[in-house]
Amino acid sequence: MIDKIADGVPTPQRYGAIITVALSITVAVLDSAIANVALPTIARELHASPAASIWVVNAYQLAIIMTLLSFATLGDIYGFRxxxxxxxxxxxxxxxxxxxxxxxxxxxxxxxxxxxxxxxIMSINTALIRIIYPTRLLGKGMAINTLIVAVSTAAGPTVAAGVLSIATWQWLFAINVPIGLLAFYLGHRFLPANPIKNTGQRFNFASAGMNALTFGLLLSALGGFAQRLNGYMILTELAGAVIVGTIFIRHQLRQPWPLLPVDLLRIPLFSLSLCTSICSFCAQMLAMVSLPFFLQSILGRDEVATGLLLTPWPLATMLFAMLAGRLIGRVHAGLLGAVGLGIFAAGLFSLAWLPGSPANADIVWRMMLCGAGFGLFQSPNNHTIITSAPRNRSGGASGMLGTARLVGQTSGAALVALMFNLLGTGGTHASLLLAGGFATAAAMVSALRISQPNPQRQSTAGR
Structure with a gap:
């Protein structure tokens, strides 16, 4: 059963709702990377080994990716707000x-x-955007959301360094409390209720357990491979992921309301856009994790200079994400994505092939090229993923979007670790080349979408 769908919320309420989403998604995404900078200090003060301290980061990432789709399903059942x-x-x-x-x-x-x-928070933030904004302004809403996620991801190390320069590591977490309380208050006032209710849907605990096991074993194996841990353990985890994952997918195909929306993958536009998202975020994380090492260890810049040289990337993303939001519906998302990812790949390759002693300006324009390309691609791609799914499946589509981003980011970070373990200091150069390769692959996949109908017109026709 589908209730009558309101097309967005009134303008004053919309502003309050988008501020709520911005505050909450910023702290959630920042906390994926903000603790990295403080790991040596945390290990020392808590009398832990460096290897054990890595679980401060891994535990957070694993908890998110193992439960993201479950929370997206709960949003469809009980309401996103x-x-x-x-x-x-x-x-x-x-x-x-x-x-x-x-x-x-x-x-x-x-x-x-x-x-x-x-x-x-992450599982349904784009589903909320879909009910906050009217169809004609959905591209703008997606652009704002993309901007927040991209800038928060890129700015994590810089923000952490700023906090640690004036306070202890505990404040990296304590600062979330007042922001979270403010977001909760604003959400209570401004977030809209779900306009869609899937009345026959029930939460499937068996699906949730198999989903958690599949992603948990897969990412644990990937991390173990990157760190070159015991090969038998890695193979055991991979075998477990394959076995459980196969049972999981077959189980999902028999469900009327699948936790993993396998049926949505039958929509070519949806599946191609997801693949593009995974490759692009893998490229982004390969670059963002390796660049600080590249700038400091290879080029000899200090921590402050590194933070400043990384800043043009999120700034360019900010500008071009808003531009891309205005182009949604006028230019096909496949074409925008192919052009943006081509620019992104060019920026990554140009960073990998920097001269031996580059001036700051040589680095800055290359960072801006990466940010511009990523910003031009990401907003239309997210818009396509959400609008190519039926409106009553917005929670599932939003969960898949978040899962694709996290799988790409986790894979990218693991590949950086692998490059460092295999090549030592040469791992930074290899990581940037690999990032350029993933961005090029993503551009090619995005171009395949050009033959598909324009999702903006589809969503407008369905109103």
Whole structure:
């Protein structure tokens, strides 16, 4: 059963709703990378080994990707606003628990629960955008959301360095509490209720368990491979992921309301856009993790200079994401994506082939090229993923979008670690070349979408 769908919310409410989404998604995405910079300090103060301290980051990422689709399904069943608000409460309380942790295992446990809260936020933020904005302005809403995610991802190390320059590592987590409380208050006032209710849908706990096992084993194996850990353990995890994943997918094909929306993958535009998203975020993370090492270890820049030289990337993303939002519906998303990703690839290859002693200006324009290309691609791609799915499947489509981003980012970070383990200091150069390769592949996949109907016209026709 589908209720009558309101086309967006009134303008004053829309502003409050988008501020809510912006605040919550910023802290959730920032916390994926912000702790990296503080890991040596955390390990020292909590008397932990560097290897053990890495779980402060891994536990958060694994918790998100293992539960993202489950929370997206809960959003479809119980309402996006309700799940979003619950996620904000859990995220904020666990951020406080992280700040108050007295040992490493308390911190890791709090990070797992914080990841559950972040998963509830990330899983349905684009579904909320779809009901906040009217169809004619949906491209603008997607552009704002893309801008927030892209800038938050790229700015993580810089923000962390700024906080650590004036405060202890505990404040990396404590600062989330007032932001989360403000977002909760604004959400209570401005977030709209779901206009769509899937009345026959029930939450499937077996599907949720198999989903968590599949992604957990897969990413654990990927991380172990990157760190060159015990080969038998990695093979065991991969075999487990394949077996459980096969059973999971077959189970999903028999479900009327699948947790993993396999049926949506039968829509060519949807599946091609997801593939493009995975490749692009893998390229982005390959670059963003390796560039600080490249700038400091190879080019000899200090931490402050590194932060400043990385800043043109998110600034260019900001400008071009807004431009791309205006072009949605006028230029096909496949073409915009192919052009943007081509520019992104050119920027990555130009960074890999920097001269031996480059001036700051040589680095800055290359960073701007990367940011411009990524910003031009991402907004139309996200818009396509959401609008190519039926409106009553917005939660599932939003969950798949978030899962694709996290799989790409996690894979990119693991590949950087692998390059460093295989090539030492040469890993930075190899990572940038590999990033350029993934961006080129993404551009080619995006170009395949040009023959598909324009999703903006489809969504308008369905109104």
């Amino acid at each position: 309700r799940v979003y608000q619950c996620g904000l409460v859990v995220f904020s309380l666990m951020s406080l628990s992280c700040a108050l942790s007295q040992n490493l295992w308390m911190l890791i446990g709090a990070r797992v629960l914080q990841g559950f809260g972040a998963a509830a």
